[in-house]
Amino acid sequence: xxxxxxxxxxxxxxxxxxxxxxxxxxxxxxxxxxxxxxxxxxxxxxxxxxxxxxxxxxxxxxxxxxxxxxxxxxxxxxxxxxxxxxxxxxxxxxxxxxxxxxxxxxxxxxxxxxxxxxxxxxxxxxxxxxxxxxxxxxxxxxxxxxxxxxxxxxxxxxxxxxxxxxxxxxxxxxxxxxxxxxxxxxxxxxxxxxxxxxxxxxxxxxxxxxxxxxxxxxxxxxxxxxxxxxxxxxxxxxxxxxxxxxxxxxxxxxxxxxxxxxxxxxxxxxxxxxxxxxxxxxxxxxxxxxxxxxxxxxxxxxxxxxxxxxxxxxxxxxxxxxxxxxxxxxx
Numbered sequence: 357x358x359x360x361x362x363x364x365x366x367x368x369x370x371x372x373x374x375x376x377x378x379x380x381x382x383x384x385x386x387x388x389x390x391x392x393x394x395x396x397x398x399x400x401x402x403x404x405x406x407x408x409x410x411x412x413x414x415x416x417x418x419x420x421x422x423x424x425x426x427x428x429x430x431x432x433x434x435x436x437x438x439x440x441x442x443x444x445x446x447x448x449x450x451x452x453x454x455x456x457x458x459x460x461x462x463x464x465x466x467x468x469x470x471x472x473x474x475x476x477x478x479x480x481x482x483x484x485x486x487x488x489x490x491x492x493x494x495x496x497x498x499x500x501x502x503x504x505x506x507x508x509x510x511x512x513x514x515x516x517x518x519x520x521x522x523x524x525x526x527x528x529x530x531x532x533x534x535x536x537x538x539x540x541x542x543x544x545x546x547x548x549x550x551x552x553x554x555x556x557x558x559x560x561x562x563x564x565x566x567x568x569x570x571x572x573x574x575x576x577x578x579x580x581x582x583x584x585x586x587x588x589x590x591x592x593x594x595x596x597x598x599x600x601x602x603x604x605x606x607x608x609x610x611x612x613x614x615x616x617x618x619x620x621x622x623x624x625x626x627x628x629x630x631x632x633x634x635x636x637x638x639x640x641x642x643x644x645x646x647x648x649x650x651x652x653x654x655x656x657x658x659x660x661x662x663x664x665x666x667x668x669x670x671x672x673x674x675x676x677x678x679x680x681x682x683x684x685x686x687x
Contacts, residue, residue: 362568365603366528370426371419374450375526376407381537384676386642391663397673399541400645401534401549404652404680409449410476412442412680413558416526417518418450426522431509432457434500436493436516438626439464439486440473440687442680443517448482457509458482461496463489472687519557519591521598527561528568528599534675535569544673546573550659551677552651553578553588553616558679560595567596567610568603579658580618581651582625588616620658626650626684631657648681655679 384398406415422433433451437444437460444460451458460482470478477484487496497513504511517523538547553559559578566574578588596609622629628636628649635656639645647653659676662668 359568359570362600362603362605363532366525369420369525369602370423371526372422372424372450372454374406374408374415374419376405378533378537379403379405381534381541381675384643384645387639390638390642391660393663393670395670396663396668397542397544399673399675400643401675401677403530404646404678404682406680409446409480410680410682412446412682413527414443414446414518414680416530417523417557417561418446418514418526420522420525421514421518421520422450422454422512426512427454427456429510430456430512432459432504432511433514434459434461434497434504434511435514435518436461436497438462438490439466440684442473442684444482445473445476445480445683447514447518448477448480451482452480459485459500461485461487461493461500463487463493472683472685474687476683517555517557519555519560519595521595521602524557524561524564524595524599525602527558528565528603529561531562531565531569535566535571541673544573545669545671546575547673547675548575548577548662548668549675549677550577550579550655550662552581552655552679553592554581554583554651556588556591556595559588560592561599562677563592563609563614564596564600564605566613567607568600568605570610572610572612574613575615576613577658577662578614578616579620579655580616581654582621583618585616585618588618589614617658620654620661622654628653629657631661635660645678646682646685647678648684650684651679651681
């Protein structure tokens, strides 16, 4: 099918407008100079500034997950995550704006004085159901859904990270937005885009979007904060295929588009490493850009490491896709 027909189909799919779009694409020359790559163009796609409820990448996905046609008769939105989940924060805020009850099933222990996202969940009026382990979240969400239905309500369950075929469409849309901005940023032999890849809705959406746009000059690099390369490959394939089917597309991703690395996880999820701390300091001191310790700091570590190697030439440009997560800095 043609790119035009795929994006025509995308534009026909309902969404709840939450994103302040387009998000900025900004130059980072001082960062490049600090890495002795002064002749390399480094750009930052600031999806930290999607705007709604302190922004971040989850906003784009929730526009489609919480579209008006999906909310008919719904009285309560339910989702899952860790105590300081960015996705849970934005879901709670969106439910508040839509006048819906919100129940968050979160693993962890709620402190007496919550900070960061945990504080914001409560500020947005969400009801928290705490569980001990990740494995307990989905079964508890099922039980909560039944509880809502027994009381005469109707629940909409949004899976972890809104990384579903529907949610993935938010980043197909973002890929088109980004490519339009690149056209104004000049030419390059190859454009390397570094982004976090975990539940993979963002990563798969970008991969599908760049494929639909025929951008074989783009290399999309997914840096894992937790899961293995094999799991990212599986999730990306599954989500891009299913999201593509929603647009009438049944092809394959561009063959050289996707690269994945789980080499920057460090000691584990949400645990800073020496490299991620150094990257956070470098971004802050050279460009005044804040990174979060869970996702973007590890992407920055990976990008800096790749820039120190031979894969990226001076004729290429590099884009750091900032997915947000500011409240975790204080959590």
